[in-house]
Amino acid sequence: MTGLVGAVAQVVVVAVGSPLLVGLMRKIRARLEGRVGAGVLQTWRDLRKLCRKEAISPHGTGWVFRMAPLVLAGTALVVASVVPLVTTQSPMDGVADLFAVAALLALGSVALALGGLDTGTAFGGMGASREVTLLALVEPTILLSVFALSVRVGSTNLGEIVTAAVHDPMAVISPVSLLAAVALGVVTIAETGRIPVDNPSTHLELTMIHEAMVLEYAGPDLALIEWASGMRLFVLLGLLAGLFAPWGIATAGAGPVAVVLALVVLVFKVAVLGAGLAAGEVFMAKLRLFRIPELLAGSFMLALLAVAASYFLA
Amino acid sequence: MTDRLVVNVTAAELADRTSRLLAGGYRLALAAAHEDPDALRLVYLYVAGSPDRRTELHVRLDPNEPVIPSLAGLSFPAGRFEREMRDLYGVVPAGHPLPHRLVRHHHWPRGWYPMRADAGPPPAFGDPEGPYPFLTVEGPGVFEIPVGPVHAGLIEPGHFRFSVVGETILKLKARLWFVHRGVEKLFAGRDPAEGLPLAERVSGDTSVGHALAYCLAVEEATGCVVGEEAQRGRAVLLELERLYNHVTDIGALCNDVAHGILNSQSGRVREQLLRLNEEVTGHRLLRGGVVPGGAVLRALPAPGRLMALAADVAELAALALGHGTVADRFSGTAVLPAEAAQDLGALGYVARASGIAVDARSDHPFTDLGPFAVTTRPGGDVLARFQVRAQEVATSVELITYLLAGLSPAKAPNPLHTTTPGHCRSPGSGGGHRSGPGSGVGIVEGWRGTITHRVELAADGTLRRVKIVDPSFFNWPALPVALSGAIVPDFPLANKSFNLSYAGNDL
Numbered sequence: 086m087t088g089l090v091g092a093v094a095q096v097v098v099v100a101v102g103s104p105l106l107v108g109l110m111r112k113i114r115a116r117l118e119g120r121v122g123a124g125v126l127q128t129w130r131d132l133r134k135l136c137r138k139e140a141i142s143p144h145g146t147g148w149v150f151r152m153a154p155l156v157l158a159g160t161a162l163v164v165a166s167v168v169p170l171v172t173t174q175s176p177m178d179g180v181a182d183l184f185a186v187a188a189l190l191a192l193g194s195v196a197l198a199l200g201g202l203d204t205g206t207a208f209g210g211m212g213a214s215r216e217v218t219l220l221a222l223v224e225p226t227i228l229l230s231v232f233a234l235s236v237r238v239g240s241t242n243l244g245e246i247v248t249a250a251v252h253d254p255m256a257v258i259s260p261v262s263l264l265a266a267v268a269l270g271v272v273t274i275a276e277t278g279r280i281p282v283d284n285p286s287t288h289l290e291l292t293m294i295h296e297a298m299v300l301e302y303a304g305p306d307l308a309l310i311e312w313a314s315g316m317r318l319f320v321l322l323g324l325l326a327g328l329f330a331p332w333g334i335a336t337a338g339a340g341p342v343a344v345v346l347a348l349v350v351l352v353f354k355v356a357v358l359g360a361g362l363a364a365g366e367v368f369m370a371k372l373r374l375f376r377i378p379e380l381l382a383g384s385f386m387l388a389l390l391a392v393a394a395s396y397f398l399a
Numbered sequence: 400m401t402d403r404l405v406v407n408v409t410a411a412e413l414a415d416r417t418s419r420l421l422a423g424g425y426r427l428a429l430a431a432a433h434e435d436p437d438a439l440r441l442v443y444l445y446v447a448g449s450p451d452r453r454t455e456l457h458v459r460l461d462p463n464e465p466v467i468p469s470l471a472g473l474s475f476p477a478g479r480f481e482r483e484m485r486d487l488y489g490v491v492p493a494g495h496p497l498p499h500r501l502v503r504h505h506h507w508p509r510g511w512y513p514m515r516a517d518a519g520p521p522p523a524f525g526d527p528e529g530p531y532p533f534l535t536v537e538g539p540g541v542f543e544i545p546v547g548p549v550h551a552g553l554i555e556p557g558h559f560r561f562s563v564v565g566e567t568i569l570k571l572k573a574r575l576w577f578v579h580r581g582v583e584k585l586f587a588g589r590d591p592a593e594g595l596p597l598a599e600r601v602s603g604d605t606s607v608g609h610a611l612a613y614c615l616a617v618e619e620a621t622g623c624v625v626g627e628e629a630q631r632g633r634a635v636l637l638e639l640e641r642l643y644n645h646v647t648d649i650g651a652l653c654n655d656v657a658h659g660i661l662n663s664q665s666g667r668v669r670e671q672l673l674r675l676n677e678e679v680t681g682h683r684l685l686r687g688g689v690v691p692g693g694a695v696l697r698a699l700p701a702p703g704r705l706m707a708l709a710a711d712v713a714e715l716a717a718l719a720l721g722h723g724t725v726a727d728r729f730s731g732t733a734v735l736p737a738e739a740a741q742d743l744g745a746l747g748y749v750a751r752a753s754g755i756a757v758d759a760r761s762d763h764p765f766t767d768l769g770p771f772a773v774t775t776r777p778g779g780d781v782l783a784r785f786q787v788r789a790q791e792v793a794t795s796v797e798l799i800t801y802l803l804a805g806l807s808p809a810k811a812p813n814p815l816h817t818t819t820p821g822h823c824r825s826p827g828s829g830g831g832h833r834s835g836p837g838s839g840v841g842i843v844e845g846w847r848g849t850i851t852h853r854v855e856l857a858a859d860g861t862l863r864r865v866k867i868v869d870p871s872f873f874n875w876p877a878l879p880v881a882l883s884g885a886i887v888p889d890f891p892l893a894n895k896s897f898n899l900s901y902a903g904n905d906l
Contacts, residue, residue, distance in 0.1 A: 118663040207544040211887070281724060284657040288552035289891040291544075292655075300551075370724040371657035374566060374888045 091172025091335055091344045098348060099165040099323070103315030104128035106322075106355060110363035117367045128315070135308035143301050146203050153200025154306045158313040160193035165316060170323040171347045172335040173244040173251075183231045183241040186324075190276070190317065191224050197310070201298030208290055212297025215374070219275055219282070219294065222381035226272045226388045230265040233391035234328060237261070243324075250331040257329060261398060264391035266329045271384035273325060275377070277318040280366040282377050292371070319355060322362075326354035403453040403619075403840060410458050410467055413443070418473050420445045420454060426744060428842065428851045430480035431866035432465075432488040434516055439465045439490065442866075443477075444840060444853060448762020453840060460490065469495040476744040476873055487514035499532055502576050502905065514584055536562035536569050544887065548577050555901035559890070566886040571879040575904055582906040586865035591617045591854075592691055594862055598852070599686050601867055602903035606682075607633075607640040608845025609867065609903075610689040612852040615765060616865075617691050619839025620854050625693060630766035631802045632694035638795040638802075639700065640685055641846035643672040645788040645795075646712055648898055652785055653719050655892045656728040661715050668711050675700055702800045709796040716789035720782075729782035733893030735881040736779055745877045746870040747848020748791065749897055751775045752783035759844035769801040779881070781896040837863075847871060847900060869903030 108125035115122025142150055167181040175181060198216050201209035235241045237256065238249045250257050275282045278295035287293060290300065299310050327334060333350030335343040372380060408416050417427075425445040433440040438459040445454045460467060469492040471478030481492035482501035489512040492498065503513070506524040513521070535543075541564050548556035558574040582601060586594050598613035599606040611633055618625055650665025673683040678698050680688035688695055719725050735745070740753035750757045751774055758773040774790040776783035837856035842849060848870025857863040878897050885893060 114659070118660045119667065120663055207542075207546075211544060280657050286659075287657065288550075289655065290546065290551050291890050292888045292892075367660050369658070370653075370722060370728065372724055373728055374886060376727070 087335065087339055087341060087344050088172055088174030088178075089176050090341070091347065092166055092175040092177065094344060094348055095171035095175075095351070096162060096166045098171070098351065099316050099319050100162070100312075102352060102355070103319040104132060104312065106319050106359045107315045109356060110359050113360050113363040114367055117364060128311075132308045132312055135303075135311070136305050138304035140305050141303045142306075143204055143206075145205055146301075150200050150203040150301075151306075153196045153203075154302065154309040154313070156196035157193040158309050158316070160189045160196075161313045161316040161320065164189050165320050167243075168320055168324050169244045169247040169327055169334060170320070170351050172339070172344060173248045174335070174337055174339075175244065178242070178244045181243045183228065183235060183243060183246075186243060187224055187227050187231075190227070191220060193313065193317070194220050194276075197298055200302075204301040206301060208293070208297045208300050211291075212294055212300070215294045216298055219377065219381065222378060222385060223272045223275050226268055226381065226385045227276075229385070229388035229392055230268040230272075231328070233261050233265045233388065233395045236392070236395035243327075247327050247331050247334055248336050250328070251334055251336050254332065257331070259398065261391050261395045262329055264387045264394060266325070268384045268388035268391060269325055269328070271380065271387075273321045274362070275381055276321060277314070279362060281369045281372045282380070284371050318359075322355045322358045323351060326351070326358060330354060403455060405455045405457060407457045407459070410460065413456060413458055414468055414470060414473065416456055417443070417445075417470055417477070420456075421473060423447065425452070425454065427474050427476050427480070428849070429840075429853055429866055429868045430477060430484065431853065431864070432484045432490055432514070433855065433864050434462070434488075435459070438462060439488065441467060441484065441490065442853065444851065446763065446842065446851075448757075448759075451763045453842075465490045466493050467491070468493050471495050471497070474744070475742055475876070479872070479876070486512070488512050489515070500528065502579060504576065505529065505531055513579075513581060531574060533560050533572055534562075534570065538564070540564045541569065548574075557901055561887060561890070563887055566888065568882050568885050568887060568890070571882045571890075573875060573879060575875065575901060578902050578905045580902075580906065583865055583867060586862045589862050590860070591621065591856070591862060594865065595691060598867075601906065602869060602871075602900040603684065604644055605640065605845045605847060605850070605869070605900065605903060606684050606686045607636045607689055608843055608847075608850045609852070609869075610686075611637060612841035612843040612845070612850040612867075613854070613865070614689055614691050615841030615843065616839040616852040616854040617841075619841070620837050620856050621839070621860075623692055627766065628806060629693040631805050632696045633689050634766050634768065635696070635700070635799050635802050635806075636680065636685055636688045636694065637843065637845070638799050639672070639676055639679065641795050642705075642708075642792060643669055643676065644846040645792050646672060648788055648895065649712065649716060649719070649785065649792075651895050651898075652729070652781070652892065653715075653725065655895050656725050658719065658722065658725050661719055664711070664715055668708050668715070671704075671708060675704065699803055699806060700799065702796075702803055705796045705799055709793050712789065712792045716785070719785070726782070728889075728892060729785055730780060732781040732889050733881040733885050733896065734779045735877055737777070739880050740779070740877060743877050743880065744873045746873050747844075747846075748784055748787045749848065749874045749877055752787045753777075753779040757849065759842050759849040763842040763844075763849075765843070766802075768798055771798060781892055784896040845870065847898070847903075848874065867903075867906055869900055871899040871901075871904040874899050875904055
């Protein structure tokens, strides 16, 4: 029962909290740059504003364009419900497989890339082409780095990986974890379109990756995409925290208090990670597009080393 | 005031005279058509620096059949001026290698020349000359990215057509001229003093540069002599304009590589400079500071304050270039070779960043600037253009300090009026050293580069023809040259490093 409550709770926290996370990160960035910045609630206000607008789809676009935001948001919600953020006892635990989660995230990205292509505009195609290039480097790294952690447990089920870590916290402190954590951290930045890979706040169409794909979206569709992008960021940061700092996550047999505590801990961990990411971005600049594959190839190498190390050290 | 040599030549002699002038180190600064009662007169202004030399070639053409042998083979800018004259006046450049329309877009009907006196109101759009002739690049994997003229950011309208393979730019075509306002025609018939507000608005960020070039031209045409103190005040305003614009660009270049914190800090410095501008002239963009016959400064900037700001800018520039990623993005991006810059007649920081020491402050000085040295960098890339700007901020503050020392402190708080406006408004009748009757030229190093204005007055003292040349007119063709071989996501950065004016280009 607590598993079901926990799963529902984590979906609600992700859904409600992700715009707040984005707002918090913008606020921190603004303050560090010496600006006042908009309030943390601004992202929610923006979403409300977009939802009140009329839905518009460009001429010549079809169901691919209209479905893309729904698929993106849908996959983000499913991932939010299965990844062990609050509880490892989700009723959908059977789906919480490493490969399934990586594939769900990829499905959302691909849907959006197809939506960008469906507009037939130069920017949609350009953004989609860049996004898929990154995706081809990001997805294997996610798979490999989590796989390195699964070797110790002997299962690719994320719930079991986290449960093992909760029961034996010292096992987390290992070269394998360190390598995997760095690799996963880098691809989280790439996957969520943050500096130095992409600049979420740019107005320069020609430099965009994620934003170029969604240029033609407006109104409620755009709100859905923004919201889903926030959820993906929240889930990936939550997963990062769950895998490498699993303390507080409710495991089998935990009571309602543990679930509440796990919620609070999750919010705290994600906020800290988000704040760290935002603060780090202030000191970074965007890489030249052709340097990004070098960065991602590097993170892939780290993930590969993590897998290798997990066999040698096991 | 510099002597200006005016030579009347025939159309046949033009090419020969031009090649001799170009060989003598002159550059074509301005070419414009004028409607005289009995002829269509073309004026080619050639200038050279150190010492300041100015020569005008005047060619009179039959107004019913104005044909001029093209100079495009001798000088690239001449070819552009010819296309402009063709579109606005119907002067046919015979033998021009690229006789496409330049200023008038293709939907304007054939045979309508908006600058002519008998042009009348704009006619209805048609499509008489077909679509715009974009050069199509063909090959496996080559595709086109059209961008603009409406952009996502708050920038001026321009259409860019990229032919790319993957992310690499094979060819870039910049299609401009979306903002033609007929400024030059608006000048005609106005009193010279009434032309000033127009000159200040040619390009919003170059109020002082254009106002000063205009005033210098009007003063030469009217034979008005401006006091040394007022000229120094004007030079101070010109440097203040350079300061706030360079600081804006330094921040914007950092912002374009997503290093936002330096942009925020540049914004802080910029705002202090704008407030200083307001104290000095009563206008944040320095309007009203330069007037025909003098300068109006409500207060003088404190050198200490400017030096503190210059130190801030130097620190920001050092932080930017000390950042590995920022330096990597700037270095080797969009290289404009010195030879190309020379051939295209590039001006301002674009030319200086390619190693060409062209600067009207040393070539065509209107007041003594003391130990002024032109800043150049050899690289020709975004980094060089960034460094030239950063260095020029320091130079400008030094110049202002030098100029302020010459402005007597006792007079400082008072407005610096040196000549009564009435004296300068009347068309000069004497002035034996003056060359053209009622005509004058003003050459000023605006923050973007050398601005040239040429004014002709009618017998009653009103403006008959004003020709304005913004450095952007020369520099726009350099952008596609610098970008060949660059990658698409670097275009905004390269474009910002040029930061050319659309409004100043298209008058």
